[in-house]
Amino acid sequence: DSTERSYIMLKPDAVQRGLVGEIVQRFEKRGFKLVALKLVTPSLEMAQKHYYDLAERPFFPTLCKFLSSGPVVAMVFEGEDVIRQGRRMIGATSPLAADPGTIRGDLAIITGKNIIHGSDSKESAEAEIALWFKPEELNSWKKTDVEAWVYE
Ligand code: DAT
Ligand code: MG
Numbered sequence: 001d002s003t004e005r006s007y008i009m010l011k012p013d014a015v016q017r018g019l020v021g022e023i024v025q026r027f028e029k030r031g032f033k034l035v036a037l038k039l040v041t042p043s044l045e046m047a048q049k050h051y052y053d054l055a056e057r058p059f060f061p062t063l064c065k066f067l068s069s070g071p072v073v074a075m076v077f078e079g080e081d082v083i084r085q086g087r088r089m090i091g092a093t094s095p096l097a098a099d100p101g102t103i104r105g106d107l108a109i110i111t112g113k114n115i116i117h118g119s120d121s122k123e124s125a126e127a128e129i130a131l132w133f134k135p136e137e138l139n140s141w142k143k144t145d146v147e148a149w150v151y152e
Contacts, residue, residue: 007128
């Protein structure tokens with residue numbers, strides 16, 4: 001299903017470290033289509049909603065405080081199997097366990113500063129996209145012949 005969509009978010013550490021371009025490029029180069037993107041500083045409430053399934057975990061308060069500590073890059077990528085492939089590209093939750101070649105395995109060290117979020121199922125993708133974006137912020141567009149964008 002080439003219209004599958006995943007919510008991908010670059011956390012405050014990725015923005016602070018200047019890794020936005022590099023990480024977005026990996027998804028673009030793979031061939032996934034960007035359908036939404038914005039820089040936003042999440043409120044604590046927004047962070048808590050995003051991570052609601054982890055509310056009982058001891059690290060939940062720290063995690064939510066961290067996510068709301070500065071701007072994040074909220075994105076939606078579209079493409080065949082993008083939810084699962086996005087998770088593969090991101091790598092394991094602990095960057096020390098993430099394979100080299102993955103985003104976390106190449107660019108991060110500790111779990112609490114693992115630079116990126118990606119939806120883990122169709123259900124979470126749908127819920128996360130609805131949480132972070134209004135319907136009109138999602139852009140449906142066709143990739144066309146590059147020459148038309150270089151010449152008139
Ligand atoms: P993922 O981000 O790989 O989907 P998750 O959904 O289990 O991982 O957890 C969400 C975030 O919470 C994760 O990116 C970092 C933080 N986190 C998870 N487990 C943690 C732990 N044991 N200690 C501290 N932070 C943790
Ligand atoms: Mg998760």
